[in-house]
Amino acid sequence: MxxxxxxxxxxxxxxxxxxxxxxxxxxxxxxxxxxxxxxxxxxxxxxxxxxxxxxxxxxxxxxxxxxxxxxxxxxxxxxxxxxxxxxxxxxLPTTSEIPNLLKSITKLGNDSNLEFLLFSPQREVSREYFIEIPVNIEVRGGYHDVALFFDKVSKLDRIVNVVNVSMVPVQSTSTMLKTTCKSLTYRFKE
CATH class of the missing domain: 1.20.5 (Single alpha-helices involved in coiled-coils or other helix-helix interfaces)
Known part of the structure; x- marks a missing residue:
């Protein structure tokens, strides 16, 4: 169509x-x-x-x-x-280096003519990124010997802080001091 x-x-x-x-x-x-x-x-x-x-x-x-x-x-x-x-x-020392570090601190004290009355590692304190290892220390020696010890500790390859330092004469007329302190070292939290 x-x-x-x-x-x-x-x-x-x-x-x-x-x-x-x-x-x-x-x-x-x-x-x-x-x-x-x-x-x-x-x-x-x-x-x-x-x-x-x-x-x-x-x-x-x-x-x-x-x-x-x-x-x-x-x-x-x-x-x-x-x-x-x-x-x-x-x-920061590793876990395996901690005993050697503590021995080094003891040796530095002995080399500085200090007598250790107390060297007591305390329980580790866990922080966010690291673990704090406190050690209570009590030594007897002269002021300059203690200062020399602290100076040697500050020059270690590892981080070691000395806090809560207290110095008291052993006897009222003595030049010998009884020094108590806490050393803090740290290791990386793995």
């Missing part, structure tokens, strides 16, 4: 000019409406969606670039922190 367009054109040509203009305008309006409905509106929605995605991706890109700029700085800080940790680990 073929459609004969000539029949339609003949019918339209017999209509008055006002009707022909209305048919033409109606056809144009229908075509415009179809274009807007089927092409323009979907593409506008797609453009809006893509613009939103583009904004989101640009924001992610800016954040990534900012992180990349800081990456080198953060890597340097990490390397420095790891170096500091390795240095600190060298200063």
């Amino acid at each position: 073929a459609v004969d367009l000539n029949t339609y054109f003949d019918k339209i040509s017999r209509l008055r000019m006002a009707h022909r203009v209305l048919i033409f305008a109606g056809t144009v309006l229908v075509l415009i409406a179809l274009f807007v409905w089927l092409i323009y509106m979907p593409k506008t929605a797609e453009i809006k969606s893509l613009t939103t995605q583009l904004d989101k991706l640009e924001k992610q890109l800016r954040l990534a670039k900012a992180r990349a700029r800081n990456l080198e700085k953060l890597e340097k800080e990490l390397a420095k922190a790891q170096g500091d940790l390795q240095f600190a680990l060298r200063l």
Whole structure:
């Protein structure tokens, strides 16, 4: 069944000019409406969606670039922190080195002409990153001998702090002092 367009054109040509203009305008309006409905509106929605995605991706890109700029700085800080940790680990004795360190402290006291009255390792105290090993010490000797002992302890390769120092004369007229203190050494918490 073929459609004969000539029949339609003949019918339209017999209509008055006002009707022909209305048919033409109606056809144009229908075509415009179809274009807007089927092409323009979907593409506008797609453009809006893509613009939103583009904004989101640009924001992610800016954040990534900012992180990349800081990456080198953060890597340097990490390397420095790891170096500091390795240095600190060298200063902190391991579990197996503790007895030798305590013997070294005793030897330093004897070399400083001090008589040990008490040398009592105490229970270890756990801290966040390390373990504190306290030792109660009581010695007898002259003031300068005690000062020499403390100086030698401060020069050990390992960290040893001397705290709670108390010096009392052995006798009221004597130059000999009874010194009590606590030495604290540390080891890394494994």
